[in-house]
Amino acid sequence: MMQPVLEVTDVSKRFGGVTAVDGVSFKVYEGEILGIIGPNGSGKSTLFNCVLGQLNPTQGSIKVDGHDVTGARPCDLNRLGVSRTFQLLQVFPELSVRDNLILAGQEHEGTMLDRLLGPRDAGLTASANQMIEFFRLSHVADEKAGGLSYGQQKLLDAAMAFMAGPRLVLLDEPAGGVNLTMLGHLRDRLKAINTEQNATFVVIEHNMEFVMALCNRIIVLAEGKIIAEGTPDEIRSNPEVIEAYLGH
Amino acid sequence: MAAFIQLFVSGLATGAIYALVAVGFMLLWQTSQTINFAQGEFVMIPAFFVLWAIRFLGIDFWPAVGIGVIVSLIILGFLFKRMIVDPMIKHGVLPMVISTIALSIFLKEMVKDFYSSQAQPFPGLIPSSDLNFFGAVISTQNIFILIIASLTVVALNFLLNGTRLGRAMQATAQNPTVARILGIPVERMILYTFLINAALVALASFLISPIYLAKFTNGDVLGLAAFIAAIVGGFNQVRGAIVGGLVLGVTENLAAAYISAQYRGAIPLILLIVVILWRPHGLMGRAEERTV
Numbered sequence: 001m002m003q004p005v006l007e008v009t010d011v012s013k014r015f016g017g018v019t020a021v022d023g024v025s026f027k028v029y030e031g032e033i034l035g036i037i038g039p040n041g042s043g044k045s046t047l048f049n050c051v052l053g054q055l056n057p058t059q060g061s062i063k064v065d066g067h068d069v070t071g072a073r074p075c076d077l078n079r080l081g082v083s084r085t086f087q088l089l090q091v092f093p094e095l096s097v098r099d100n101l102i103l104a105g106q107e108h109e110g111t112m113l114d115r116l117l118g119p120r121d122a123g124l125t126a127s128a129n130q131m132i133e134f135f136r137l138s139h140v141a142d143e144k145a146g147g148l149s150y151g152q153q154k155l156l157d158a159a160m161a162f163m164a165g166p167r168l169v170l171l172d173e174p175a176g177g178v179n180l181t182m183l184g185h186l187r188d189r190l191k192a193i194n195t196e197q198n199a200t201f202v203v204i205e206h207n208m209e210f211v212m213a214l215c216n217r218i219i220v221l222a223e224g225k226i227i228a229e230g231t232p233d234e235i236r237s238n239p240e241v242i243e244a245y246l247g248h
Numbered sequence: 249m250a251a252f253i254q255l256f257v258s259g260l261a262t263g264a265i266y267a268l269v270a271v272g273f274m275l276l277w278q279t280s281q282t283i284n285f286a287q288g289e290f291v292m293i294p295a296f297f298v299l300w301a302i303r304f305l306g307i308d309f310w311p312a313v314g315i316g317v318i319v320s321l322i323i324l325g326f327l328f329k330r331m332i333v334d335p336m337i338k339h340g341v342l343p344m345v346i347s348t349i350a351l352s353i354f355l356k357e358m359v360k361d362f363y364s365s366q367a368q369p370f371p372g373l374i375p376s377s378d379l380n381f382f383g384a385v386i387s388t389q390n391i392f393i394l395i396i397a398s399l400t401v402v403a404l405n406f407l408l409n410g411t412r413l414g415r416a417m418q419a420t421a422q423n424p425t426v427a428r429i430l431g432i433p434v435e436r437m438i439l440y441t442f443l444i445n446a447a448l449v450a451l452a453s454f455l456i457s458p459i460y461l462a463k464f465t466n467g468d469v470l471g472l473a474a475f476i477a478a479i480v481g482g483f484n485q486v487r488g489a490i491v492g493g494l495v496l497g498v499t500e501n502l503a504a505a506y507i508s509a510q511y512r513g514a515i516p517l518i519l520l521i522v523v524i525l526w527r528p529h530g531l532m533g534r535a536e537e538r539t540v
Contacts, residue, residue: 075431084429092422095415103419104430106412115413122412 003066004029005168005200006051011060012224013046020046022224023060028168031198033190035211037235038221039244044204047221048172051202052084053077065167081167085157085174093146097137097156100145101128105163127163135159135189151182158186162193168200175207183207187214212236220244253384255501261390263497264397268452269474270481270489271404272445277483278421279441282333283345286352287449288471294320294453295370295462296359309371317450325446329439352467359464370457393455400451401490404444408486417441469513476516480523482533491532495519 004027013021021043028034038044049055051062053074061070064080072080083104092100102124121128132141135155140148145156154174161169174190175183187210193199205211211218212232220228220235222244228235235241269291276282284290297319301312332351336344374392378385408414419427420437428434452470460466473496481492499519504512523531 074429078429078431086426090423090426092419092426094422095418099415103415103432106430115416116407116411118412120410120412120415 002029004063005032005065006202007063007066008047008051009061009063011047011050011057011062013043013050013055014058019224021050021057024221024224024226025060026219026226026229028200028202030200031194032217033194033201033203033215035203035205035215035218035232036221037205037208037211037218041223042221043224044221045172046224048170048202048204052082052170078164081164082170083161083164083166083168084170084172085154085161086172091145091153091156091160094144096142097145097148098125098128098132098141100156101131101160101163104160124163131159131163134193136185151178151186154178154182155186155189158190162197162199166199168202171201171203171205173205174203175205175210183210190214250383250385251505252502253381254386255505256498257384257386257394258390259498259501260494261393261497262456262501263477263494264394265452265456265493266470266473266477266497267490267493268397268400268448268455269470270477270493271401271486272448273474274478274483274486274489275441276445277478279417280329280333280337280438281341281344282337283341283348284445285345285348285471285475286355286467287474288467288469289352289355290324290446290449290467291452291456291470291474292462292464292467293324293355293359294450295457296363296368298454299368299370299462300363313373313454316454317447320450320453321443321446323446324449325443326439328446329442333442352471356464356467363464365464367461367463370454370462372458373454376458389459396451396455400448405486407444413440473516476520480520480530482530484534485530485532488530488532492530495531 006028008027009025011021011024012019024043024047026034036044036047046055050057053069053072053076056071061068063069064077064082067080069077069080069082092103095103102121105124105127106122129141132138135158137152137155137159140152145153148156154177158171158174161171171190174186178186190201191214194201203211203215212235215232218230218232218235219226220238220241227244228238228241230238269287273284273287276284294316298309298312298316301307301315302309305312305315307315328351332347333344336347372389374388377388379388379391380386406414408418416427416432417437417440419430419432420434424434427437456466456470474493477492477496478489479492480495481488481490496516496519500512500515503515527533
């Protein structure tokens with residue numbers, strides 16, 4: 001059996017007396033798109049934040065490519081090839097689309113002198129342009145990111161997550177607030193990058209249709225626990241899931 | 249006409265100094281939400297570091313200027329961040345602002361008590377003479393100030409927009425959360441802006457003190473001017489601070505000559521009110537949305 005890219009083992013997170021995530025375990029393999037769904041308050045975001053190093057799990061372990069990263073800082077995870085997109089938009093509004101991508105792709109190591117004297121684009125203009133083309137953002141490449149439409153910013157956010165050639169990308173509600181046309185486009189691009197680069201994703205999403213169309217495998221959380229796991233079709237027909245989530 | 253050119257050029261020179269101070273003021277605000285109400289005293293005090301080095305260490309002017317720059321970087325850059333901003337910013341902007349007001353009083357009183365309450369002559373960085381330009385007499389000091397300020401602005405602009413370091417600093421100012429996730433050493437970038445501000449105020453101090461003499465109260469006027477220049481220009485733009493500084497310097501000078509010298513001090517405030525009524529986000533600034 002090959003080694004999983006992400007391995008979450010028995011992770012729990014308690015806030016005082018509230019258990020937001022309760023003994024969750026799952027694995028994600030290379031080239032997979034795993035969806036995590038669940039009603040509001042089911043612990044999706046807490047789980048995500050534990051994996052991303054923004055919260056420290058109360059118990060359990062998280063491994064990326066076999067390295068234990070439990071409690072590692074977000075920037076260390078970034079260095080290990082784990083990147084993310086944001087539920088609420090997080091771009092650099094005053095920089096151009098291209099500059100946003102270049103920043104996201106850079107190794108931020110090095111001395112002050114390297115930063116001062118090294119090439120301004122860190123040799124990344126070509127790959128930024130490729131990414132711009134891939135996500136169909138060419139017509140706005142030189143515009144300030146803050147001036148883009150919401151959907152375009154979501155695309156940019158996704159493109160930024162792929163700039164550093166990540167091992168694993170965590171997408172936090174990529175479809176939230178995006179209109180239908182743009183949504184189809186986003187799904188299409190994510191699918192394409194998955195097929196072409198064998199990229200591995202974990203997606204948290206409310207939009208069921210989007211998740212069902214994008215993911216190979218889905219896990220369903222309710223009250224902090226995994227209540228179901230399977231292919232989109234299996235999830236659709238699981239009575240427990242319908243009860244906990246789809247039925248509402 | 250000759251008188252107008254003279255007034256205009258000397259206004260530009262004063263304005264260029266206001267601009268340097270305003271740019272530093274704004275960089276601190278952008279990267280760390282620090283509103284430094286001691287900025288005026290930060291301009292007043294480097295000249296005294298130099299005078300102190302000359303008097304007590306018995307060294308020549310230029311080495312003393314070197315010491316003045318180093319001491320400014322340490323005290324007004326590094327220690328200011330570590331000892332005042334870092335502990336206070338956690339409690340919000342208001343406690344931070346009040347601390348900088350306290351710092352301004354402390355610096356002013358310290359200079360008065362430990363050095364002198366009298367205005368002190370400060371040597372010019374270049375020998376002073378006058379140039380005749382189509383009948384207008386323009387001092388070389390003013391030309392020198394304009395050249396140095398322009399070069400500084402060009403260098404700063406290159407640093408911020410033409411290097412990876414500058415881009416990392418901009419990223420830190422625009423979105424520290426993501427910058428941190430990307431692995432940009434956010435804390436260090438913020439420290440760099442404090443050091444840049446310290447260098448800018450030291451430069452401004454060495455440029456303005458030969459003209460207005462070094463006095464413990466100099467910060468009152470300069471701090472207010474920099475604050476107004478930043479607001480008039482647009483608080484979120486470096487070029488706004490430059491334009492704001494120049495507009496303020498020129499307006500102040502022309503109004504003092506042609507309208508009333510007595511009301512010279514009121515001119516910046518009137519300019520501020522007019523600009524805020526007409527363009528609330530400043531001459532060059534953009535309206536900023538903020539989630540509350």
